[in-house]
Amino acid sequence: MPEHDAIDHGRRALLGVGGALLLSAGLWPASARAQSNSSAKIRIGVIGSGRIGGTVGGLWVKAGHPVLFTSLHPEELKDMVAALGALAQAGTVDQAIAFGDALFIAVPYGALPQIGRDYGAALEGKIVLDAGNAMPARDGAAIAEEVETNGIGVTSQKYLPGARLVRAFNTINYKILASEANRPDPKLAIPIAGDDPQAVQVAAELVRDAGFDPVVVGKLKDASRFQHGAPGYGQQVTAAELKQKLSLAP
DSSP, X not given: OOHHHHHHHHHHHXXXXXXXXXXXXXXXXXXXXXXXXXXXXXXXXXXXXXXXXXXXXXXXXXXXXXXXXXXXXXXXXXXXXXXXXXXXXXXXXXXXXXXXXXXXXXXXXXGHHHHHHHHHHHHTTOEEEEOOOOOHHHHOHHHHHHHHHHOHHHHHXXXXXXXXXXXXXXXXXXXXXXXXXXXXXXXXXXXXXXXXXXXXXXXXXXXXXHTOEEEEEESGGGGGGGSTTSTTTTOOXXXXXXXXXXXXXX
16 A cells, blocks of 8 residues: 555545544554544535634645645635645535535634524534634624533534544634634644543644644633633734643643
8 A cells, every 4th residue: 555545545544434543643653643644534514614724624625635625605615725736626505515634614703503493403423623613793792691500622523522522723813814824833722621532632733734733722621712802812822831821731
């Protein structure tokens, strides 16, 4: 089997619902992880291709991942997709879910319950990166209060109960994401949190592939530490600095 085929096979095993955590940072040396990041690509469906979804999805395309972007009006994505090249395409949410080995949801947070109602069955078992922030003026006081009371990770999982959810890319403005991606080391930190170890590992690799340094803050309940208004939110810092701010192990 050619080397690149073997690497891709390993990544597919990681993405399987029942696969072992083969790419654990504790088991793989840095050189092997770097080879995986540069050689093995996965398909990503982006649900909500506005400022955050379009920016992060575009970074993944530039890293070599096939990405299917969606919006309420996919035809409006024509110019963006054309500019990104052959690895980018536009479609519907149903198409994105079917297409993606992993999904990235970047919609106004108030839309999340409806996504759960409409697509919950299709999202069952899918790795989903959730970038939403609950803003009372935009999303409504009720869901913002729920997030404040229960934490945004727990709340997102409530509305997407079958998804293998990871919180990611919610803390930094899209302009900063665009300008600071792939800067020289030390790279900008992106905090992530999730309950599924495989999903967290995949999310961490996708953060690296977008040009940033992932910092695993903990489980979904710990995502409250970097939700809007929390100490980890809006921090344009390195991984070491973010860990210090959040009192995480170096």
